[in-house]
Amino acid sequence: MSEVKSRKPANTAFKQQRLKAWQPLLTPKTVLPTLFIAGIIFAPLGGLFLYESDTVNEIVIDYTHCFSQTLGQPVIVGEDQYSYTFTSANTTVILVPTMELTNSTTWMDGTAPGDGSLVQRCTIEFTIPTQLNSPIYLYYRLTNFYQNHRKYVKSLSNNQLKGSVIGSPEAGTSCTQMSTDPSGKVYYPCGLIANSVFNDTFSNLTLLDVPGSTDDNQTFVFDDSDISWSSDNSKYGSYSGDPSSVAPPPNWSKRYPNGYNATNIFDPQKDKHFQVWMRTSWFPTFRKLYAKYTSADPLPGGTYKVSVDLNYDITQYGGTKSLVLTGTSFLGNRNSFMGLAYIVMGCICAFLGIVFLVRNFYRPRKLGDHDRLSWNNHQD
Structure with a gap:
């Protein structure tokens, strides 16, 4: 009889899940700066994108x-x-x-x-x-x-x-x-x-x-x-x-x-x-390029x-x-969605950063506090 082929994964670090890994600890010192930095970056970028979109005639x-x-x-x-x-x-x-x-x-x-x-x-x-x-x-x-x-x-x-x-x-x-x-x-x-x-x-x-x-x-x-x-x-x-x-x-x-x-x-x-038409659109309202004017002379x-x-x-x-x-800008045609999306995301990040900062200021929590374990809080 032929040997039964083993279905055991090979003894490698990848297949046996022994690769080195790093799992960050989400603490106020890491989360708050991340939220504020994201808000500071996203909101101005959104304003720039919105401005560029509005410059398109x-x-x-x-x-x-x-x-x-x-x-x-x-x-x-x-x-x-x-x-x-x-x-x-x-x-x-x-x-x-x-x-x-x-x-x-x-x-x-x-x-x-x-x-x-x-x-x-x-x-x-x-x-x-x-x-x-x-x-x-x-x-x-x-x-x-x-x-x-x-x-x-x-x-x-x-x-x-x-x-x-x-x-x-x-x-x-x-x-x-x-x-x-x-x-x-x-x-x-x-x-x-x-x-x-x-x-x-x-x-x-x-x-x-x-x-x-x-x-x-x-x-x-x-x-x-x-x-x-x-x-x-x-x-x-x-x-x-x-x-x-x-x-x-x-x-x-x-x-x-x-x-x-x-x-x-x-x-x-x-x-x-025909080639332009065959590239189908994702949405029921769309526009497709028909022709373009590239002469150096303006209209x-x-x-x-x-x-x-x-x-x-x-x-x-x-x-x-x-x-x-x-016309066009470096972002393409006139479309305010990207600018508004960045502004909204920046505001959300900044708002959450403020909320978590206030929460941490008034009710701070010690990292690894044993008193927070469920069995230590059990009451007879």
Whole structure:
């Protein structure tokens, strides 16, 4: 008979728990300085972070219901649908943004919808009250969109996105609820995330009535070639199979009305907007980078317009979509959460330090006092 293998752990210091260890004693002399030092560090840092966040200039304009406006008639954006946040003193006069709905036979890139439908275009005019230095970032902001839902997050095929050909069984496992079309073709790319990709299109910013110039308008070009994480490039590749063997997702029908062929097959490695969308958000309200302005020339104050091709219906989710134009600080975008969190934590540490200090001053306790043992306090 073979020997029974022993399940006894090896006789080593790690597995036999003989490593040297140090367990600090929590005494007033160690706890009180720690709390006060934490309070002294956290609170000023929080104030610095909050100040830096407040120095970021930002414009947010909700254009959700632009599609329902009367054609060719500019309308004023409601007070609850836009916000201006500027630090410069020269921001006393801010014109209310306006939106105007028009129809076009082509998208901004010059191509026409394959089904012959018209493209709804929303032109937004707004004021930048002071000069903005680059870099300047253009985001879209969505609300009430739960990208963090478990079924949604898992509904994709990493193998397919890297360019591999997958069959219906693998697509059905990876891309729940969005794997194949009625004819049995696998969707490319499959999954709920890809099918719901944000597809509104923003134009460059145009300055109207350029001051001190004979030109009526001046266009500032925003670049979208470097908006995704550099590490995302390794996650995507060109499709290696027959384009006619796969089908575009249902919500991509206007973009590919006749399906895929050798000349128009979707390439996720080149589509940076797709890569940004595929990095799902943790919260139902989020913003994603669309383009950025990195030229050395600043954006002068004045009235600007930007056009948006309305392709994305957010109303079916009961949400909203907004245009966000913002700068940045060394902490990133405008967000007061980190600063407030540090301030609150610093105040809590300082408060607890004061409470424990007073408690120790009026009712000190001797370390290792035998009179505190339960059997010494037992009364018959």
